[in-house]
Amino acid sequence: MAFDIDMIKKAYANMAHRVDTARDLVGRPLTLSEKILYAHLWEGTPTKVLQRGKDYVDFAPDRVACQDATAQMALLQFMHAGKPKVAVPTTVHCDHLIQAKVGAEADLKRAKETSNEVFDFLESVSNKYGIGFWKPGAGIIHQVVLENYAFPGGMMIGTDSHTVNAGGLGMIAIGVGGADAVDVMAGMAWELKFPKLIGVKLTGKLSGWTAPKDVILKVAGILTVKGGTGAVIEYFGEGATSMSCTGKGTICNMGAEVGATTSTFGYDESMDRYLRSTDRADVADEANKIKSYLTADPEVYANPEAYFDQVIEINLSELEPHLNGPFTPDLATPISKMAEAAKENDWPLNVQVGLIGSCTNSSYEDISRAASLAKQVSDKNLKTKSEFTITPGSEQVRFTIERDGFIDIFDKIGAKVFANACGPCIGMWDRYGDKAADGPRNTIVHSFNRNFAKRADGNPNTLAFVGSPELVTAIAISGRLDFNPITDTLINEDGEEVRLDEPRGYELPPLGFAVEDAGYIAPAEDGSHINVKVSTESERLQLLAPFKPIGNKLQGVKLLIKAFGKCTTDHISMAGPWLRYRGHLDNIANNTLIGAVNAFNKQTNFVKNQLTGEYGGVPDVQREYKKAGIFSIVVGDHNYGEGSSREHAAMQPRHLGVAAVLVKSFARIHETNLKKQGMLALTFANENDYDLIQEDDIFNFLDLDAFAPDKPLTIELVHKDGSKDAITVNHTYNNAQIAWYNEGSALNLIKKQNA
Numbered sequence: 001m002a003f004d005i006d007m008i009k010k011a012y013a014n015m016a017h018r019v020d021t022a023r024d025l026v027g028r029p030l031t032l033s034e035k036i037l038y039a040h041l042w043e044g045t046p047t048k049v050l051q052r053g054k055d056y057v058d059f060a061p062d063r064v065a066c067q068d069a070t071a072q073m074a075l076l077q078f079m080h081a082g083k084p085k086v087a088v089p090t091t092v093h094c095d096h097l098i099q100a101k102v103g104a105e106a107d108l109k110r111a112k113e114t115s116n117e118v119f120d121f122l123e124s125v126s127n128k129y130g131i132g133f134w135k136p137g138a139g140i141i142h143q144v145v146l147e148n149y150a151f152p153g154g155m156m157i158g159t160d161s162h163t164v165n166a167g168g169l170g171m172i173a174i175g176v177g178g179a180d181a182v183d184v185m186a187g188m189a190w191e192l193k194f195p196k197l198i199g200v201k202l203t204g205k206l207s208g209w210t211a212p213k214d215v216i217l218k219v220a221g222i223l224t225v226k227g228g229t230g231a232v233i234e235y236f237g238e239g240a241t242s243m244s245c246t247g248k249g250t251i252c253n254m255g256a257e258v259g260a261t262t263s264t265f266g267y268d269e270s271m272d273r274y275l276r277s278t279d280r281a282d283v284a285d286e287a288n289k290i291k292s293y294l295t296a297d298p299e300v301y302a303n304p305e306a307y308f309d310q311v312i313e314i315n316l317s318e319l320e321p322h323l324n325g326p327f328t329p330d331l332a333t334p335i336s337k338m339a340e341a342a343k344e345n346d347w348p349l350n351v352q353v354g355l356i357g358s359c360t361n362s363s364y365e366d367i368s369r370a371a372s373l374a375k376q377v378s379d380k381n382l383k384t385k386s387e388f389t390i391t392p393g394s395e396q397v398r399f400t401i402e403r404d405g406f407i408d409i410f411d412k413i414g415a416k417v418f419a420n421a422c423g424p425c426i427g428m429w430d431r432y433g434d435k436a437a438d439g440p441r442n443t444i445v446h447s448f449n450r451n452f453a454k455r456a457d458g459n460p461n462t463l464a465f466v467g468s469p470e471l472v473t474a475i476a477i478s479g480r481l482d483f484n485p486i487t488d489t490l491i492n493e494d495g496e497e498v499r500l501d502e503p504r505g506y507e508l509p510p511l512g513f514a515v516e517d518a519g520y521i522a523p524a525e526d527g528s529h530i531n532v533k534v535s536t537e538s539e540r541l542q543l544l545a546p547f548k549p550i551g552n553k554l555q556g557v558k559l560l561i562k563a564f565g566k567c568t569t570d571h572i573s574m575a576g577p578w579l580r581y582r583g584h585l586d587n588i589a590n591n592t593l594i595g596a597v598n599a600f601n602k603q604t605n606f607v608k609n610q611l612t613g614e615y616g617g618v619p620d621v622q623r624e625y626k627k628a629g630i631f632s633i634v635v636g637d638h639n640y641g642e643g644s645s646r647e648h649a650a651m652q653p654r655h656l657g658v659a660a661v662l663v664k665s666f667a668r669i670h671e672t673n674l675k676k677q678g679m680l681a682l683t684f685a686n687e688n689d690y691d692l693i694q695e696d697d698i699f700n701f702l703d704l705d706a707f708a709p710d711k712p713l714t715i716e717l718v719h720k721d722g723s724k725d726a727i728t729v730n731h732t733y734n735n736a737q738i739a740w741y742n743e744g745s746a747l748n749l750i751k752k753q754n755a
């Protein structure tokens with residue numbers, strides 16, 4: 001679907017030379033991850049050895065993908081870049097804003113009514129700027145990307161953490177914040193710390209009840225939710241090549257659950273088969289021409305300890321099916337131990353609902369294997385004990401499984417088919433209406449990726465366990481968490497003891513994939529005449545105005561809040577109900593810093609208004625300063641802005657008139673986001689100066705007119721009693737970033753350069 005074979009040919013033409021150069025520089029064989037990374041340097045041909053876990057490197061990704069929730073602000077910003085078209089192939093996917101309730105058709109209709117203006121906006125911006133648009137119901141971003149755009153050896157970024165799914169087709173695919181996507185769409189480099197490398201050697205072969213999902217459930221148990229942080233996980237070995245491409249996608253998808261930057265697999269025949277079956281024989285032909293560059297050098301997999309920072313080995317022939325959870329994806333329990341674990345932990349044994357599908361597990365292989373179990377319900381005169389739902393990952397998969405009779409089979413066990421969208425996977429599941437917060441303690445099993453409290457249904461008392469679609473289906477049939485289909489039997493409607501046969505399925509549809517309307521809308525060739533309309537009445541969308549430069553005469557700046565302790569991007573720009581306003585800067589700004597603790601009274605959202613002496617909510621007080629034309633400053637502790645890369649956490653304070661953020665230390669991405677929005681991101685040269693800041697302080701910047709790289713700045717603090725302190729503050733701005741500040745934002749500068 002509109003993938004660009006010429007772009008792939010060009011990428012492959014550069015790959016050999018760049019990888020060979022990198023190998024010479026590094027002086028040893030290269031892993032696949034290194035090959036892809038070195039082949040995508042912004043500078044082109046590599047000129048130096050990059051240090052893993054140390055060097056920040058500029059990359060040139062091949063593609064960008066955005067989902068509907070994060071695309072809104074990203075595209076609103078992109079509109080300011082002054083570009084007629086996106087600089088790299090980009091797609092937008094409407095999948096997050098569709099709530100699952102009664103079934104696909106009705107749910108989709110309701111979503112189109114409630115989020116119509118957001119979908120219309122995304123469609124018109126996509127049309128104008130050369131972005132491929134996947135309309136609501138077309139499918140989940142990661143499944144659609146795997147089916148249409150992922151290619152071996154490529155690099156992409158996406159505004160969703162499970163973008164990593166595309167590693168199943170041998171890509172380096174990384175989840176990022178909207179601001180990063182805007183940079184790449186606008187033709188700028190994308191920066192990443194050169195990752196560490198974890199090698200996972202898969203020996204043996206999957207069989208019987210064990211599925212690719214069990215590999216990542218096992219890896220999650222080993223690495224825990226933090227173990228992959230800052231690393232790319234590269235899978236290899238006979239177990240890897242004997243597995244389907246979509247199975248590899250499942251494994252890479254859940255790499256996000258161990259914190260990995262991304263995961264990937266070397267090019268092999270399963271990828272060739274998948275490319276051909278998804279109508280991309282030309283990509284497979286091109287990949288086959290440079291095969292050796294699309295996997296690691298042979299010496300690497302022969303002696304992995306010498307090339308990876310960490311190596312894990314898993315024998316697939318011995319791997320058991322797992323269920324991970326509840327409340328965390330790394331609590332891994334092999335199915336043979338589940339009865340014991342459930343008893344010990346008092347987990348409710350009755351399973352209320354089994355849910356299969358989602359971006360993680362809705363391939364033809366997954367669905368056909370699950371259907372082979374569902375079919376046994378009627379064949380063996382069983383009755384399905386739990387509710388059962390299916391969330392297909394794309395219209396192409398849904399159409400094909402319907403054609404091949406699988407939906408009928410699921411129908412017979414009373415299954416509900418939800419829309420081709422995220423639905424329960426992202427908490428868009430209206431299971432309890434508005435009573436979710438007080439829902440009963442209960443157990444569900446699903447084949448998704450995340451199982452944090454409230455993730456699926458908003459009920460903090462739901463215990464969610466993650467398993468393969470096969471295991472989820474078997475457990476739903478039995479209705480029990482402690483059912484082990486390998487050893488246990490069921491009693492059928494005739495009172496007979498029966499055993500479920502092992503699941504069987506097809507890697508790919510024997511009759512090929514089919515679809516009537518995949519849901520893709522190609523952009524206009526020339527979008528210059530297209531008007532992007534956003535109603536001024538809208539509460540969900542608001543066109544952005546360029547930020548005015550703050551300037552270098554910052555005097556009389558008031559303290560907005562001195563934040564105490566942890567202040568993450570969630571404290572700065574809360575999620576939950578505020579997600580609704582992600583496309584409306586002024587409305588979402590009403591949550592600015594409402595979660596931060598005020599160091600002077602240890603309360604949240606309760607700060608002193610220096611103009612009136614009264615206390616109020618942070619956004620309210622800040623709006624008073626803004627009205628009076630007064631800039632303010634936020635003071636914070638260590639690792640300020642940790643958490644997500646959400647650019648709202650920088651844009652909101654900027655929009656409300658905060659000029660500077662002064663902290664003991666920053667989370668790096670947030671620091672960069674502040675710089676991009678044309679603000680001052682500063683750190684105390686002497687951390688103890690944090691204690692000098694008093695509630696009524698006024699800040700005068702004494703030497704901002706000499707703002708230069710590596711040159712600390714001086715701020716005069718004027719206290720309420722008239723006494724003064726001068727403090728030194730550091731910054732990490734380079735010349736380009738100072739230009740962002742001077743222009744008011746990075747986008748303003750891009751626009752100026754494009755004018």
Ligand code: F3S
Nearest residue numbers: 162358359422425426
């Ligand atoms: Fe994310 Fe699941 Fe959708 S992980 S993309 S929410 S299906």
